[in-house]
Amino acid sequence: MIKLEDIEKTYDTGSVTTPVLKGVSFHIEAGEYVAIMGASGTGKSTLMNILGCLDKPSAGHYRLDGTDMVNLDDDSLSRLRNRKIGFVFQQFHLLERATALKNVTLPLIYAEAYPGDAEQRAKGALGAVGLTHRMEYRSNELSGGEQQRVAIARALITDPTVILADEPTGNLDRKSGLEVLAIFKRLYRQGRTIIMVTHDLTVAEHADRIILLKDGTVAEDRVVPQPRDAEEELRTLSEEEETS
Numbered sequence: 001m002i003k004l005e006d007i008e009k010t011y012d013t014g015s016v017t018t019p020v021l022k023g024v025s026f027h028i029e030a031g032e033y034v035a036i037m038g039a040s041g042t043g044k045s046t047l048m049n050i051l052g053c054l055d056k057p058s059a060g061h062y063r064l065d066g067t068d069m070v071n072l073d074d075d076s077l078s079r080l081r082n083r084k085i086g087f088v089f090q091q092f093h094l095l096e097r098a099t100a101l102k103n104v105t106l107p108l109i110y111a112e113a114y115p116g117d118a119e120q121r122a123k124g125a126l127g128a129v130g131l132t133h134r135m136e137y138r139s140n141e142l143s144g145g146e147q148q149r150v151a152i153a154r155a156l157i158t159d160p161t162v163i164l165a166d167e168p169t170g171n172l173d174r175k176s177g178l179e180v181l182a183i184f185k186r187l188y189r190q191g192r193t194i195i196m197v198t199h200d201l202t203v204a205e206h207a208d209r210i211i212l213l214k215d216g217t218v219a220e221d222r223v224v225p226q227p228r229d230a231e232e233e234l235r236t237l238s239e240e241e242e243t244s
Contacts, residue, residue, distance in 0.1 A: 001161070001193060002028040002051070007060035009046050020046045021057065022216040028195065030161070033188040033227075035204035036197045038213035044197045045166065047213065051195060052164050053081040065161075082110050086155030090167035092147045094139040100126060100150045101135040107158050125153035129183055145176025152183055163187060165196040169203055175237055181206045182230035206230055 009021040020043045028034055038044045049055040050062060053069055062069045064084065069077065094103045104122040108114055115121065126135050129149040139147055148168060155163055165184065169177030185206065188194050196207060204210050206228045212220035 001030040001065060002195075003061075003063040005061045005063075007047070007050060007057045007062060009043070009050065009055070010058045020216055021050075023060070024213075024216070024218055025060075026211055026218060026221060028193065030193055031188070031191050032209060033184070033194045033207045034196070034209045034211060035207035036195065036211045036213065037199065037201065037204045039199060042213040043216045044199075044213055048164060048166050048195075048197050052085055052087060053077045078110070079112070082107060082158060084161050086158065086160035086163045088148070088151050088155050088163065088165040088168050090170040092139075092144075092151045092171075094147055094150060094154075096140040097138050099136050099138055100131060100142065100146075100153075103139055103150055104154045104157055107154060111158070121157055122153070125156045126150070128156060129153045143176070144172055145179055148172060148176070148180050149183065152180070156187075160192075162193045162195065165194065167198055168196065169198070169200070175234070177203070178230045178234045178237065181228075182234060185230055202228070 004027075005025050007021050007024040008019070011018045011020060024043075024047060036044055036047065046055070050057055056070060060070075064080070067080070072080070095106070101119065101122050104125050105118050108118045108121070123132070123135060126132055129152050131146060131149055131153065134142060134146060139150060142150065163184070168180055172180065181203065184194050184196065194207070196204070198204050205224055207224060208227055209223050210220070211218060
């Protein structure tokens with residue numbers, strides 16, 4: 001489904017040239033759950049921007065469902081991105097005074113035609129993340145974990161084949177982070193392709209595969225033999241809270 005071949009990305013400010021990605025190559029099949037790991041400055045966010053069609057590489061090829069994204073113009077990239085990719089960010093990026101329902105419908109504004117069933121779709125997406133009872137709450141009335149679940153529902157509203165999550169648990173406490181990871185695992189089991197960027201190994205080990213970036217290259221690409229189970233960890237956490 002996703003094929004990267006010798007991806008390079010260099011930023012040129014005129015006086016300084018900074019190579020960030022230096023020949024990154026890997027394949028991700030449809031329905032995989034992959035974590036991309038690396039320390040700060042290794043190129044994780046740059047790679048995520050390229051995978052999400054928010055930026056283009058300086059060299060190399062990126063094929064999504066057989067289409068070479070490098071050769072598409074901005075309008076074509078935007079249409080494909082809105083149709084195939086859902087984004088989840090560390091900072092949530094919600095409209096603070098808009099309701100959860102309104103926030104979830106926002107991506108549909110950029111569809112070729114605004115669907116008549118937009119509100120029903122949004123309600124379904126909020127139900128999928130366990131927030132039916134919060135749909136009329138403004139985002140600034142929600143907890144951090146609830147806001148991230150609204151962001152996941154927003155990512156689902158266009159029925160994308162790929163979910164890109166950039167440090168999705170970075171601003172959350174342990175329990176809220178596990179709730180988000182449990183949602184990702186359910187989406188993966190439903191056939192979605194999940195790509196998660198994280199610096200945290202305990203988060204990455206919830207995926208089935210880890211790609212480690214180091215100095216702008218792929219240092220390691222390995223299968224996780226026994227992925228962590230967020231739902232089981234949530235049960236254990238609840239038991240610990242009850243006995244403390």
